[in-house]
Amino acid sequence: MAKRTAIIDIGSNSARLVIFERSSHYGFHLICEQKSKVRIGEGAYEKEGYLQPAGIERAFLALQSFIYTIHKYQVRKTICVATSALRDAPNGNLFVKWIKKELGLHIKVINGKEEAKLGAIAANNLLPLNDAITIDIGGGSSDIALIENGRIIDTHSLDLGTVRLKELFFDKECSVKESNMHAKAFIHQELEKLPAKFRHSVAVGIGGTARALSKGVMKRSKHPLDKLHAFTYEVKAWRNYFDAIPRSSAKGLKKFNLKKSRYDTIREGTLIFSEILSRLGTQKVVSSAVGVREGVFLEQMLRNEGLAFPKDINPSVTSILDRFHPLIKLEQKNRGKLKIASRLYKVMQKEIKDDRRYKNELTWALKLSYIGEILNVYNSHETAFYIAIQELNYGFTHEEIVLVSSLLRIHGRELLYQPLVEEYSVILPEKKTLLWLSFIYTLTVFLHETSHSAQIDFGYKDKTLTITSDQPLYLAKEKIRKLEKPVPFAIIIKDRNKIPKNKALGIS
Known part of the structure; x- marks a missing residue:
């Protein structure tokens, strides 16, 4: 595997670049991270899934900038993956071909189950746990994986995403109460597709929504260590907090100790996360600062190791x-x-x-x-x-x-x-x-x-x-x-x- 590897993750809401450097067979660290809120899926859910010009242009410019960074860091290997926005879009394949022609970047569009698996690979290797369910809430989908005894048992993908719910329900000319009611009914309908075995007392929160909520909980509980990864909290203690966020007006979100950059989709994301936690019977949430990008890297790094570090290796x-x-x-x-x-x-x-x-x-x-x-x-x-x-x-x-x-x-x-x-x-x-x-x-x-x-x-x-x-x-x-x-x-x-x-x- 190359000493420096770049991973690009194109989601419905954001595009991210990370560059990892290997220091030895099992040692690696992050040396660069860049993010752009491209919102490539903006407007698509009301246009039969088709990517719209504004999102396409933002994505192109972000990817172009990422490539400049990759060249500056003299990266030997680049892997680019795209999730629900591109796989759902009828014109997603045309976008992939266009980027390949103009930028020389190959984009691999992954399905929801593979997205769930990659998040689980990251959580399974980089968090202190053996048994849990991972929940990765993105702009277009929520991807879930079941981990037992350090092994990924099964994965599932639901058409529940922050951007999807925002455009279908919260951007309509109706009250916040009505938006919540219709969105919750949609979530429950989608959760009926989740197999019964997906239940666990411990859930791993992956993605922007889960991270934003964890940071809010950390601030409110005055947690002394300023580190998101592996921060743990009890669901019962914060149930009222989770219930209040989706019911808030956009202006009222500032009282929840949330980052302003998350205001546009945090109500939708919190509603999805809260309902999934209830469905899974979750009692404790473990916060994850890693996800698909680290999963892509580790899948390459540990391909001859059964996708897991040896027990005595950290x-x-x-x-x-x-x-x-x-x-x-x-x-x-x-x-x-x-x-x-x-x-x-x-x-x-x-x-x-x-x-x-x-x-x-x-x-x-x-x-x-x-x-x-x-x-x-x-x-x-x-x-x-x-x-x-x-x-x-x-x-x-x-x-x-x-x-x-x-x-x-x-x-x-x-x-x-x-x-x-x-x-x-x-x-x-x-x-x-x-x-x-x-x-x-x-x-x-x-x-x-x-x-x-x-x-x-x-x-x-x-x-x-x-x-x-x-x-x-x-x-x-x-x-x-x-x-x-x-x-x-x-x-x-x-x-x-x-x-x-x-x-x-x-x-x-």
């Missing part, structure tokens, strides 16, 4: 290590640090008593512990925190992101950085747990960076932690003596620290 961690770890090759060969942490976490269970619940978060933090050094040695812990909080995008919950990043922020003898704990308190573990995880993380780093591949073991008895090593731990001893402890206990170090005799220097 693409965000892999990408961070590829780009920011100065000793990555050495670290991959040396797993001593993780062994030290595992033994210490196990031995200290007599005090911690958490059944090693946070072993994964501790492991990820230790793998990333040196990432700040390549940019800034003296404040590397601060740099590591900012890299992690921004770049840990895929496969983590918000709680996991903040905990891993917080551990990376630790420096010196103190176990907690209080301003950070206060800022993220609602999604961090309790203080006692944080102290113990910080202690294990810090002590592990102290021992590993000064032990030179030593064999290190631990024992804990009578409020005393004994550290034994077959190599000297001289440089670690002073740091360990100053290290804060979660509770009072002693630390004894038994290492091999033999000084050779030298009578000339008075050593005998």
Whole structure:
């Protein structure tokens, strides 16, 4: 697969360009994103589906600009897909041929089930879930996929889209109440086509409508982490919010904490999303910042992997290590640090008593512990925190992101950085747990960076932690003596620290 791949997604409402760069076999990151609200399907639903001149012109100009960007980034491979607006249009094929002739860009028109599959591939690989239903609401259709045990079981596409409902019902000369009534009847009629097996308590919200609603919920709930992807909320708690948006006038939308750029279709989109959630029996929504574009990329990247990353691979961690770890090759060969942490976490269970619940978060933090050094040695812990909080995008919950990043922020003898704990308190573990995880993380780093591949073991008895090593731990001893402890206990170090005799220097 090419090092840089461009994906263009032409939807009924927007056209988007993303460029991904691969850093290794399983590592990749986004290096460019552009969007244009082309509304290629504007006016089509009242004209028997035919694309209209205004939308065609906007789409051409956006695609032309995308191609300039692709050339600037020296992209080797470009994939362009189009969804419901083109597949529904009788003149869609003529548009595809025209673009090929004028711009040299091949457009692949995908059907609704394939669109649902691509969104599910992205969600399945880049969100922390094994079972869910994905809901991707576009301008012309809503595409749904059922995921069980990490596998895409089935997909379905419904003719329910924001632009479609807007032109059929909300742009008419009638009251908002009447528009809602007719639109809801249309939605219910379409939902009757959905097979009964499409029910699940967890739904993944994909697309502009779901993202806009999640951002509104985040603002209203004062969620501390400014990151949409993997943000989760309970449907019951926000049912009144969802019910009120479609009933609002256009001018009244500003009170819902929604982006102005979504005002034109958010009432229609919210109505569709809310009715689908009710039909599916959804209790919890997981927000997704990925969708068809990432699905197209991953379908290429993972075509020989069964369309899924191996269980022990996280693409965000892999990408961070590829780009920011100065000793990555050495670290991959040396797993001593993780062994030290595992033994210490196990031995200290007599005090911690958490059944090693946070072993994964501790492991990820230790793998990333040196990432700040390549940019800034003296404040590397601060740099590591900012890299992690921004770049840990895929496969983590918000709680996991903040905990891993917080551990990376630790420096010196103190176990907690209080301003950070206060800022993220609602999604961090309790203080006692944080102290113990910080202690294990810090002590592990102290021992590993000064032990030179030593064999290190631990024992804990009578409020005393004994550290034994077959190599000297001289440089670690002073740091360990100053290290804060979660509770009072002693630390004894038994290492091999033999000084050779030298009578000339008075050593005998």
